Amino acid sequence: MKHxxxxxxxxxxxxxxNTNRYFDLTLEPDQIGSGQQFFLLRIAEHEGITMYDxxxxxxxxxxTVTKAVQKLSEQGYVYLEPDPHDRRVRHLYVTEQARPLIERVYRLRDHWTDxxxxxxxxxxxxxLLHTLQILAERSCQTLEEMQSSAP
Known part of the structure; x- marks a missing residue:
């Protein structure tokens, strides 16, 4: 069989x-990288989200989430608040210090995409966007099916 x-x-x-390298290079002065920028934007878009969600x-x-959140917290970009009903659950919020960085990350993302x-x-x-969305959704479905059928 030929591969x-x-x-x-x-x-x-x-x-x-290359996208990871771009974010690593452009965000180096902010002491975060490609691994944290995704989480920072999602926390900003979903203030109060839990690490599980x-x-x-x-x-x-x-x-992966724990490490990224810990790094963002150490840099002063996010903070965690315990849930008043379940102390094991922590809600995530961005700090005021993070707000200019969040805007910068959006600009960097738009520039890279452009x-x-x-x-x-x-x-x-x-x-292209539609096709990539379909591929991403299928990859999630396939993995979920594999995990649900595993012994």
């Missing part, structure tokens, strides 16, 4: 690695 050396996964991997939202394991897609016609950009 193809070039697949869609190769290009997705290159895009992901943050993990579900981004399809991350609990350890630099990647600017030569594509708008309809191609829309189709």
């Amino acid at each position: 193809e050396s070039i697949t869609i996964l190769r290009y997705i991997s290159i895009l992901q690695r 943050l993990a579900k939202l981004g399809h991350f394991d609990k350890g 630099s990647l897609t600017r030569e594509l016609p708008p309809e191609t950009q829309e189709q």
Whole structure:
């Protein structure tokens, strides 16, 4: 059986690695990187979210979320408040110190997206986004099916 050396996964991997490098380089002065920027934006968009819900939202394991939140907390960008009804649950909020950084991350994200897609016609950009959304949803479904059928 002949295996193809070039697949869609190769290009997705290159895009992901380069995107991570872009955020690592541009956010270095803020002492966060590609790993934390996703969580910072989701916390800002969902003030009071729990770590459990943050993990579900981004399809991350609990350890990854814990490490990212801890780093953001150490940098003074987020804080945790215990739930008044269940002390084991912690709600996440961004600090005032984080607000300018959040706006900067949105600008950086928009700039990166524009630099990647600017030569594509708008309809191609829309189709690409739609296709990637379908692939992401299918990947989640496939993994959920695998996990639910595992012994």
